[in-house]
Amino acid sequence: MTNEIADFRLGEYERASALQQSAQRVIRFWEALAARDLSFLLLIGVWLLVAVPPALFHGYHYVEGLTVTIAQSALDDGNWLTPHLYNFRFIERPTLLSWLIAAMSLPSGHVVPFIARLPIVLSLLAGVLLVWRALRPVASREAAVFGAALFLASPIVMRYYATSVADMPLAVILFGAFLVWWRSYATGRISVGRWIGIGGLLALAALLKGPQPVAYFMLGLLTFVAMTSTWWQIPGLVLAGLLAAIPAGSWYAYVFVPGDQGEWLRYTRLASNGIALPHPFANAADFFFETLPAAFLAGALLITGARSVKQTVPQNFILALSCYAFACTSIILFWPAEVNPRYILPMVLPLCVLGGIAYDALSERRTVLVASGVCITIAFLGYAAVHSIVDGMIKPAYIRSKIASAQIAELVRNAPAPIYRTNMYAGLNEFSYVPLRVRTIDPNTVSTIAKPAWIAVPEKDAPEMIAQGKGRTKSFLVLDRAILLRLE
Numbered sequence: 001m002t003n004e005i006a007d008f009r010l011g012e013y014e015r016a017s018a019l020q021q022s023a024q025r026v027i028r029f030w031e032a033l034a035a036r037d038l039s040f041l042l043l044i045g046v047w048l049l050v051a052v053p054p055a056l057f058h059g060y061h062y063v064e065g066l067t068v069t070i071a072q073s074a075l076d077d078g079n080w081l082t083p084h085l086y087n088f089r090f091i092e093r094p095t096l097l098s099w100l101i102a103a104m105s106l107p108s109g110h111v112v113p114f115i116a117r118l119p120i121v122l123s124l125l126a127g128v129l130l131v132w133r134a135l136r137p138v139a140s141r142e143a144a145v146f147g148a149a150l151f152l153a154s155p156i157v158m159r160y161y162a163t164s165v166a167d168m169p170l171a172v173i174l175f176g177a178f179l180v181w182w183r184s185y186a187t188g189r190i191s192v193g194r195w196i197g198i199g200g201l202l203a204l205a206a207l208l209k210g211p212q213p214v215a216y217f218m219l220g221l222l223t224f225v226a227m228t229s230t231w232w233q234i235p236g237l238v239l240a241g242l243l244a245a246i247p248a249g250s251w252y253a254y255v256f257v258p259g260d261q262g263e264w265l266r267y268t269r270l271a272s273n274g275i276a277l278p279h280p281f282a283n284a285a286d287f288f289f290e291t292l293p294a295a296f297l298a299g300a301l302l303i304t305g306a307r308s309v310k311q312t313v314p315q316n317f318i319l320a321l322s323c324y325a326f327a328c329t330s331i332i333l334f335w336p337a338e339v340n341p342r343y344i345l346p347m348v349l350p351l352c353v354l355g356g357i358a359y360d361a362l363s364e365r366r367t368v369l370v371a372s373g374v375c376i377t378i379a380f381l382g383y384a385a386v387h388s389i390v391d392g393m394i395k396p397a398y399i400r401s402k403i404a405s406a407q408i409a410e411l412v413r414n415a416p417a418p419i420y421r422t423n424m425y426a427g428l429n430e431f432s433y434v435p436l437r438v439r440t441i442d443p444n445t446v447s448t449i450a451k452p453a454w455i456a457v458p459e460k461d462a463p464e465m466i467a468q469g470k471g472r473t474k475s476f477l478v479l480d481r482a483i484l485l486r487l488e
Contacts, residue, residue, distance in 0.1 A: 023371035027363055030374050034142035040132065043148050047125050050152065050384045055117040055162035058391070059401035064116065064164040065428035066090075070098035071111050072432070082255045088424050088440040091260055092267040093210035094251045097166045110435065116164040123169040124161060127151055130175055131349055135356040138313045146374070147356025150297070153380035154348050156290040156341055161388070166208040167342045173208070174217050175349040177201040178324050181221065185233075186314050195236040199243025206248035212268060214244055216346040219331070220324030227323065228316060269337035280333040287329065290341045291348055293376040297355035298325075300362060300369055308361045318357065325350040404479055405433035411476060412436065415486070417452040426482035427456035446487075453487045 033039070060068065066085070073084040080099060083090040100119055105111045128148045135144035151157060160168045177198050184190040202214050218241060225233050252264075265271040288295050301309075302322065309318065325347045332343055355373070363370045391398045408430060412419065419436055421427055422443040431438050438456075446455065446465065451472075457465055462483035466473050469487065477484040 019368055023367040026371035026374050027367060030146065031142050034145035035140070039141060039145050043128055043132070043145060043152070044125075046149070046152055046381060046385070047128055050158075050381070050388045051121045051124050051161045053388045054391075055114055055121050057399070058113075058162060059399040059403075060113065060164075060429035060432050061398075061401065062163055062165065063425075063428065065401075065430075065432040066425075067095070067098050067101065067164045067166070068111050068116050068432040069428065070095050071102040071105065071116070074099065074102040075105060075109055075111070081251070085424050086438045086440060090424070091255045092263055094207045094248060095166075096204065096207040097164070097169065101164070111432075117162045120160065120164055120168050121162055123172045124152075124157070127157075127168070127172045127175070127349060130172065130179060131352045131356070134179055134353045138317065139310065139356050139360050143356045143359040146359045146377070147352045149377050149381065150294040150352040150355045150373075151349065152384070153377045154291050154294055154352070155380070156345060157348060158380075158384050158387075160342070160345070161384070165342075167345045170205055170208045170213055171345040171349060173201055173205045174213065174346045177205070177217055178220070178320075178350070182317070182320055185320075186317070190233070190236060192236075192239070195239045196243060198236075199240035202240055202244035203247045206244050207251070210267070211245065211248055213343075213346065214241075215331075216324065216328045219327040220320075223327040224316075224320050224323040227319065269335065275336050276338065278334045278336045283333045283339050286341055287333075287344050287347075291344070291351055293373050293380065294348060294351040294355045296376070297358040297370070297373045298351045300366065300373075301354055301358035304362070304366065308365055309357060310360050313357055318354065321350040321354055325354070401429040401480065402433060404430040404477065407477055408436070408484065409434045411484070411486075412454060415452070417454050417486075418450070419454045419456075420446075420449060421456040421482075422446065422461065423456075423458050423482070426458055427479050427484065430479050431456075449487075451487050455485050455487060456482045457485060459483055 033042070069085045070083045070090060073086060074080045077084065080102070083095045083098065097119060101111055101116050104115050104118070128151055131151050132144050132148040135147045139147070157168075180194065180198055180201065181190070184194045202217060205217075206214050218237065221233070221237055225231060225237070262271065266273075301318075329344050329347050332339055359370055359373075408427075419431075419438045420441050421431075421438060422441060424440055427438070441449065443457075443461065449455075454476075455465075456479060459478075459481055462475060462485065465485060466475060472488045474486050474488075475483050476486050
């Protein structure tokens with residue numbers, strides 16, 4: 001019996017030893033790959049591979065049509081400060097990204113997909129640079145490259161490699177403001193000028209999606225101030241907040257007409273009809289898997305690695321990153337309304353920096369854990385590369401909006417008539433490709449419009465409208481969650 005126990009323990013030890021050896025080989029492989037002088041060029045190559053093909057070949061998806069149509073309406077109708085979707089007034093928030101795309105498209109007069117996505121692709125690169133730059137002074141070269149790779153490997157980031165929505169540039173600008181603050185704080189030189197610069201960055205963030213996302217910076221720093229009793233920073237935070245509020249507040253005052261407050265309450269999830277029971281545990285699980293593998297390494301560092309952090313990591317740096325990452329996210333977890341994972345994109349960059357610090361801190365004591373993180377990162381980046389190349393150019397599902405837009409143009413060319421839609425999202429991505437004038441109308445006024453006409457309606461409304469047409473309304477084309485009908 002004693003021999004059996006001994007044999008069992010020896011077998012367990014051998015399996016553990018083999019696992020350790022495999023983990024060490026993985027780490028040696030990463031060090032050989034990332035410790036070279038030109039290792040950063042590897043990140044640039046990965047960025048080009050995963051971001052540029054979708055920007056060139058992927059059809060409009062998600063709500064890209066919203067960004068593009070606002071930009072095109074600014075070019076066509078001069079609706080710059082008050083955003084419009086054709087004739088529909090869109091005032092739920094400022095739209096700095098659409099204004100930038102419209103300005104870039106002025107020479108041609110029409111928004112093309114690559115121009116619409118270029119700010120996002122460049123923001124992705126800026127995020128890689130910021131994570132790498134935040135780590136390089138405090139961590140090894142391979143840890144800095146690893147942290148930047150974690151950013152590209154996060155599932156929530158993959159979704160926005162080349163998606164023309166404001167969330168990616170917003171996250172990058174906010175983290176840029178955080179790094180400006182941290183370097184000033186760490187060197188003891190937070191001047192009024194630095195606070196003004198921070199306020200300018202926060203103002204850009206507020207013009208991208210409204211004032212709410214700025215809470216990532218403000219709540220994070222206020223939490224840090226409270227935990228470190230550095231109350232002398234409060235006047236600077238107030239100054240930065242005021243500077244951030246001026247441009248956004250001016251925009252809201254400019255576009256306001258009575259009744260807009262209801263739309264703003266709806267957008268900020270504060271309207272009574274948007275209230276729902278919070279589900280923090282489901283949100284937490286969702287957020288964790290959307291930010292893998294960065295969340296995995298950052299959590300391991302915070303739980304196990306405090307004593308083994310390299311001496312090059314400044315005092316309170318990990319605390320500052322944690323406050324910035326988790327203060328606002330904790331509130332989102334319990335927000336009593338629908339929560340979208342994109343709301344936590346600003347959390348990803350500090351998590352990646354923590355993941356880079358974890359690489360140095362745990363690679364000797366927790367070899368298997370770090371090697372697992374490296375393997376997950378490489379696997380995710382490999383998937384992203386294949387997805388980028390194959391889907392955008394080969395799979396029809398990823399160019400569906402392009403195909404549908406060509407079909408719409410052909411139908412209208414063969415049977416000319418005005419185009420309407422009963423919902424601002426009906427045909428949103430498809431109409432964004434073609435220079436067609438589209439009017440958004442109330443569903444109750446469909447019977448009053450002149451016939452013949454084309455009309456895009458939500459999929460659920462199409463059967464009733466066809467029945468009411470008594471043979472004079474026919475379905476011609478299935479769009480994304482909408483149907484294009486012909487009214488005679």
